[in-house]
Amino acid sequence: MRRRHKAKAAGGGSAASGKTGRKKTDPRFNTALARGLDILRSFRQSETYLGNAELAQRTGVPKATVSRLTFTLSELGYLKYLEDIGKYELAPGVLSLGFAVLANTEIHVLARPLLQELARESGGTAALGSRDGLSMVYMEYARGEAAVYRNVSIGMRIPIISTSMGWACLHGLPAVERAAVLDQIRQANPVDWPRIQRRIQRASRDVHEQGFCLGLGEYTQGINSAGVPLLHPNGATTLALNLTGPMFVLTKEKLEQTWGPRLVDIARRLRGELPHGSRPASG
Template identity: 50%
Template sequence: MPRGGRKAPLYEDDPLDEDPKDRQFVTALARGLEVLRCFRPGDAGLGNQDIAERTGLPKPTISRLTHTLTRLGYLKYADRQGIYQLGPGVLALGYSMLAGLDIRDRARPLMQELADQANASVALGSRDRLSMVYLECCRGQGAVTLRLDVGSRVPIATTAMGRALLASLPEAERAYLLGLMRDRFPDEFPKLEQGVERAIRDIETRGFCLSLGDWQGDVHAAAVPLLAADRSAVFGLNCGGPSFLLSPRKLEEEIGPRLVEIAKQLTLR
């Protein structure tokens, strides 16, 4: 459990876990990246003490890291508030990463078509530790949809997108991630494991899985795993929205099969 007795949300990842046996591991670099990772959507800015609490690193170390990252343009310092904010250098890195994913360009028109048909949100995501990060998102026109966009993070264990990805991973990798969840969320783990096991069965039998209020009580979604054409990466592709718009029957009879078709089209190209 995090400092102060606060219960960690299911999308929050563990602080840096350094391995003293790995001689190739550059600890200073890893710590600097952990500082950047600790900024979350909605943060107006963070002070050194805030960053120290989120990363688990000593405050003197944080002070040196934030100074260095500011000099390099990855952070900017607001002197009046005494806080740090992400700088343009981070945006440049993120844009370069997204620009290199050709699957986004190929998937976008198919995603938008489904989003318009379903009056819902359709998103493409990839795993980052115990979270899924949105790489592309399309919304239905005039619909009440989720307010998530590129860069948003959602938990891997309770979302349809995350479960679809977990179901498609090699058994050893999936077992490793489930072990991390067991250690980090012991109370919730039995339910999390049941959801993943159900997703594995659903992916095997019909090609898609569901999340019916498991992430947020009023949100329903279906998702499929999506392999890159060269099999070098796996993504999650979902369609989700308010439960009053996406009933289980609609997800099972319309949305899920359509996602399976889209995944096949993108994989075969």
């Protein structure tokens, strides 16, 4: 199956200031720290091993600087250097950060049985995700019998600009944060921005009118999806739910009539079960 968006358009290059939308000209912005985090974000499930040259190309950071950063990250336990191939892989220190995040939020635990039930009944893959820069990161998921992606995992990233989960999350963001993220998308995709903006606006109208938006073969050919925003009760964090599957299983009609409304109901139930004082996933 063919994905229609290249990685840069999907994710948007350097993610140093993507989480907060804070400009790099802000005197509080620490460029060295941001570059180190960019290096960690460069690793993907399908690309486990990366060398300094590859990391420099992906982050836009000079190779000499990358070498110092990877050495430091290795010393701190976030990267491991493999001498036989001359490349790095993520080390357990990164896992400890991720597990700490999950341990401090109830939402993925509450979502799990609801996602499992939805996946079983629909046949697709149901997931909960949170925004990181210009990507959505899976926090929890469940696969049904017709699920297409067998390599889905917690921590998997999908682009915010071309998926129903991403569009739903954008709709749910607070106005100031949403404007900042849209500006980042525009800067990362100057040529395609008018088309991307129209698609985001259409999805936002759909969420406003019916509670969910659809992606019909736009991210991956032959795959349909529905996305729903999930605003944490504390008002500080916007998550999103989605359901994806083959278009012959999750038809447009079924998504509109059955599974989209079902996602809206799941989001409502999760929001009602979360205590207002609990910590959200992204802090």
